[in-house]
Amino acid sequence: MHGLFAVAMLSGIYSLVSATFFVALDAVDVAFTEAAVGAGVSTVLFLATLSITGEKEKKPNHSGLLPMIVVCIVGAALVYGTLDMPHYGQADAPAHTHVSKRYIEESGTAMGIPNIVTSVLASYRGYDTLGEVTVIFTAGVAVLLLIGSVKGPIKESVADGMQHHLVLRVVAKFLIPVIMLFALYVQFHGDFGPGGGFQAGVIFAAAFILYALVFGLNAAQQIIYHRLLVILVASGVLIYGGVGVASMLLDANFLDYSVLGSTPAAGQHIGILLVELGVGITVATVMLVIYFAFACRGRRGKQE
Incomplete structure (x- = not known):
């Protein structure tokens, strides 16, 4: 094909x-x-x-x-x-051993949150999630190095291709605030239901991408500056790593959130909220940086 x-x-x-x-x-x-x-x-x-x-x-x-x-x-x-x-349904498969049973039965009490998936991703295997966030950060940096960053505005006649689509612009004005509100819900409700920093970051970025598609790249760049995006890309990873450093300063292991609160469960809850916030910031800004890099390069190519 x-x-x-x-x-x-x-x-x-x-x-x-x-x-x-x-x-x-x-x-x-x-x-x-x-x-x-x-x-x-x-x-x-x-x-x-x-x-x-x-x-x-x-x-x-x-x-x-x-x-x-x-x-x-x-x-x-x-x-x-x-x-x-292991074969499907095999009784002695690693997923059916004592480890999974411990996660299911004890994570709610130990972490103070009912969502087992969030407990596993943000706490039990927090090192892996930190690595995944670092990979996303590296991808954003690689795109900036290969494609180049956004350099100034582009011609409005090219950037604002949907200015005559009145219905689309009106509907987008109603949808974008709802999408951003839903992203915040997914971000901070991930402890209790499906969601978290990865999903919320993508949804939050989708709101700005929709704005750029409907109202033009120049309008989107006036709302959120490219230099601010680049700073936020790194700040999310720093927040995640900073939580681990704070744990070490409080005489605990790296990314051991138990010492961050008055009780171990409260500390785990606070730590998970902070690292999920860092994940959401990095994911959202990397998605926007990549989109603006490709979109602006494509528009300038058409102008030339």
């Missing part, structure tokens, strides 16, 4: 269908993330990239035999790796 637009659409549809599968498996948090990231922002970023590269893939000068061989070898290695995985 050489139609890149069709590939982007199929990718978004696949992510949305995958989200419904996760809902059927009661993995609502994973479904939330897949729908927001895979079917939402990722599709928008693909389309922003297509505005630079074009919708059709150029015909390669070399044969497709070598890539096919590489794909087959990698696929065979992945299939071979699955042979070491």
Whole structure:
């Protein structure tokens, strides 16, 4: 398939269908993330990239035999790796051992929050989540280094392509505040239900991306400055790491939130809220930085 637009659409549809599968498996948090990231922002970023590269893939000068061989070898290695995985429903699988039982039965009391997923992601395996946030931060930095940062406004006639779509602009004015309010709900209600920093950050970024799509890039850049975005990209990671440093200064291990409150459960709750806030800030600003980098480059390419 050489139609890149069709590939982007199929990718978004696949992510949305995958989200419904996760809902059927009661993995609502994973479904939330897949729908927001895979079917939402990722599709928008693909389309922003297509505005630079074009919708059709150029015909390669070399044969497709070598890539096919590489794909087959990698696929065979992945299939071979699955042979070491436990069988579906196997009683002695790692997921059915004492570890999962401890998370399910004791995390609510130990962490002071009812959402087990949030407890696992933000506390029990907080090191992994810090690594994931660092990867997202690195991706934003890599885009800025490769594509370049936003440099000044672009021509309004090119940037504001939907100024005559009155209905769309009116509807967007009602939707954007609701989307931002929902993002705040997802951010701070993630302790009690599906949500958290990853999902909230993507939804919050989606509100600004919608504003940029409807009202133009120049209008969006007047609301949130690019230099401020770059600062916030790093501040989210610093908040997460700073919570760990604060724990160490209070004679505890890195990312051990128990010492942050009057009781261990209260400390865990405070620490999880802070690190989730850092995650949300980094995710939202990285999504916006990447979008503005691709969109502004595409608009300038059309001007030239």
